[in-house]
Structures are given as structure tokens and as C-alpha cells.
Amino acid sequence: MLVQPVAHTAEGAVRGLVDRGLRVFRGLPYARPPVGPLRFAAPAPPERWDGVREAFEFGPVVPQSGPMPAGPTPGTDWLTLNVCTPHPDRAGLPVLVWIHGGGFISGTSGDPLYDPVELARAGIVVVTVNYRVGAEGFALIEGAPANRAFLDQVAALEWVRRNIAAFGGDPEQVTIAGQSAGASSVAALLTMPRARGLFRRAIAHSVGANLATPALAAEITAALAERLGTAPTAAALAGVDPGRLAKAVTDLDNELPGHLARWGRLAHTGVATVPVVDGEVLTEEPWAALAAGRADGAELLVGHARDEFRLFAVLAGRHGAFTEEDARTALDLLAPHPDGPDAYRAALPGATPGDLVEAVFSDALFRMPSLHLAEGNTAAGGTSYLFELAYPAPAMGGVFGACHGLDVPLAFGSLGSPMGRHFLGDPPAPEAVELSRELRRAWVRFVTTGEPGWPAHEPERQLTRVLGARSETVRYPEQTSRTVWAGHGPTAFDLG
Secondary structure, three states: OOOOOEEEOOOOEEEOEEEOOEEEEEEEEOOOOOOHHHOOOOOOOOOOOOOEEEOOOOOOOOOOOOOOOOOOOOOOOOOEEEEEEOOOOOOOEEEEEEEOOOOOOOOOOOOHHHOOHHHHHOOOEEEEEOOOOHHHHHOOOEOOOOOHHHHHHHHHHHHHHHHHHHHOEEEEEEEEEEEOHHHHHHHHHHHOHHHOOOOOEEEEEOOOOOOEOHHHHHHHHHHHHHHHOOOOEHHHHOOOOHHHHHHHHHHHHHOHHHHHHHHHHHHHHOOOOOOEOOOOOOOOOHHHHHHOOOOOOOEEEEEEEOEOOHHHHHHOOOOOOOOHHHHHHHHHHHOOOOOHHHHHHHHOOOOOHHHHHHHHHHHHHHHHHHHHHHHHHHHOOOEEEEEEEOOOOOHHHHOOOOEOOOHHHHHHOOOOOHHHHHHHOOOOOHHHHHHHHHHHHHHHHHHHHOOOOOOOOOOOOOEEEEEOOOOEEEEOOOHHHHHHOOOOOOOOEOOO
């Protein structure tokens, strides 16, 4: 029987456990609990401890909002991370730091979807991070720093830099990675001055473009405060129970369509508390910063799914039921102006209203932000490797297509997780198992060497790895969307 491993961090010793032959340490604090006097504050350094701290359980889940929240857990030590290492006594292993998705309002590092074992077995140290979500992490509050969730992520990376060698990792070989809201976080970290030097490479799947201007974000906070019967300040909101505040975010999100005239594009996306281009933590949109050379390029693996929006259409019960009015509203709000709505209709002459809705939502929220991040990173002197997931999820008769989120169980090899089974069936088809191996190998190779196994994406050839039952490297496949959006990078949501 293997002895429970002990690692010595700068804050104190921790005892982990052995899981399927790997050493796992869970619930390690990288900052103090952000409650009481620290509510809505920047993350404070963790306290030291004497003796050996048990690291067997995932840390408490920050209060969640939205339709798919992680289950509530007791405790307020929300700012924790987990480490899975194949060789804690070895030195110099490459490190992957995973930032979970969840629409900026939900998610937890302990989700079985993010089971790190298959990746760690390939010889890398995997770190998964909890951070503040919803109003705790993203609401623009008077008297509090903006984008506290991004500051949490920076604090987690600082913890990795000073402690990961104790788990066999190389602090000079850190790759940050995320999907959806996690990929948006990666894009922000690429351009945040305070994150400079904390990582070497980045992986971003389905980069979200949900950002708000300070003017819009201030109105969102005012609406939340009014709903709660308090003032929109840190001092006043600190007296509101975190669970009650999270519930208020859910209620406001459900009512966003009623704010369409004033809150424009944000009201059409369904999530109110999003990152803010505040000019200090996040100085500008990441795409603009990279394209203009105001941020350094990096080694970047980035991509999106072919049918990004299909998941949301199916979950809302709208797939196949969108009307011409729905299409007109989506094109008017989300397509680039002034010519984007007409350009979509001209480029897709036989498209149904549903085709148009799914195309413009997929492009505006995920596909074009991912493409523009790749192009901006290249322009900034980095090396970008682009992919598109084209493998359709076989579950439910294939209704999901190659949808948002399908890439995560494939990349982690967590095909048996609840989300993996939901998309891929139980057991998964042999081609899904092989595609998972391919994507996982690409991740490990990129984390280790800086290239995933296919050529870089450059402006002329636009080489892109299309991942499917038979993967191939071709010219970027979404040429219609690329043409419509040429010269129109994502911009922060503003007041309508």
C-alpha cells in the first residue's frame, strides 16, 4: 500500500492521497477566505500553519448562480486549488493550470469533468483552481477592485510559482488553460500586466467575448442592489448573505430580456455579471491589446467548436423553433455593423431562421473571439495553433452537433463523467475514445514543447486542425464568418 504523500509548501506541510497511482492534494488555500472584512477585496495571502494539513477534500464551492450551479458546500474557504502529480519527488515536470468555465456565474474545480488523472499519467502536473464567480468575482462595486476573479487567478498563479516545485513541477514551464469563461480568463491573463511572468504558454477553448464597459457594469450592480434593498457599494453589499446575492444574480439573469433596449447585447446573452474593461485590472479588450502590440504574444493553442451555440438552443428548447423575428433581433444585436446582418443573409441564402441565429451567436460569442485571439497573438509576435472541433456528439440522436463544451471531456479523457456520458454516451463510441486520445496528446505535447503536432496558424495559409472522426489540417473552415467579421474585433458590451 502506498504511503500518503506529504509536500512542503511555503505556507506549511500538506498530506495528500494516492488516487489511481497518482499523488493528489486537494483544497490547498492560495488566499484567505474572501469573507468578513475581506469580502469583495483583492485576494489576501494565505495564512501559514504548523504541523501537517490534510489535503483530502476539495475546497468549498463559491455560491453559484444560473441554471447549472454546482451543489452548495459548507465553508467559506473558496480560494483553493488542487494538485495532481505523477512524480512529486521528481523535478522539472511541465505544469498545466486549469481555469474552469461556467459562464462567469458557476463552476468548480472539483467537477468530475476536470478529472486530472489521464493528463497527469502522461507526465505533467495538473492544477485546478477555484475562483470567485458571479457578483462575488465580477460585479463592478464601488469601493472594491474590479475583476476580483481575475485577481484570484493571478494569486493562484503566484502560489504555483512559489510552491509547484514541491510537487515535482517546473515553475518556468507553466501553461494556463481554460474553456468558455475559463478561456476568457486565459485571454485576459495574456494581456494583464500583473500576470506577466507567471506562465509561459496558454490553451483557450471557446473563448467568450462577454465583457462590459464600466457604464454598463455599474448599472448591473445598481439593479442588483435595488433588488436586494441596499446600496451598490462594497460596504453595503458586504452585509448581504453570499447565497442571497447569488440568487439575486440568477433572478436578474432570468429577467435580462426585459432590459434589451437599455443593456443591448448583454441582455441577449443571458449573463449580467461579466468581466469589466475597467482600465486597471483589464485595461482593454484582449484582442485589441494583442493586435495593436500593446501586449506580448505567447505560445497559444486556441480553438472552438463548429456548432458552439447548439447546446444553448437545445437546453432552452428552441432548437428548430427560432422565428424570423428571432433571427432579425440576433443579427441586429450581434452581427458587426453596419453591414453584418445583410452579409450573413447574403452569404447564407438558404439559411433558416434557426441557421442564422445559431451562426451569429456562435460567431459573436465564441468562434470569432477564438479566431481573433489567435490572429492577435500572432500579430503580437506569438505563435498560435488553431483548431475546430467538428465531431458531433452522438447522444440524443446527434442533436447537439459539435457543440460548446464537448471538447472538455475529450481533452481531459473524462468520458465517463456525467457530462462526458451526456454528450458521448455510455460507453462512448471507439472514434470518440480515439479523438480524446488525439486531443489529450496534443495538450500534453503543447504543455511540454510549445507545439501540439500541427502547423501554426498564419495569416496567409490559415492552417487549422479540424478534429473529428478523421482529423485533418486544412485552411480555416469558417471562411464565411471570417469574411463577415473581417476588421470587426469583439468589443465590450455597452449601454444600448
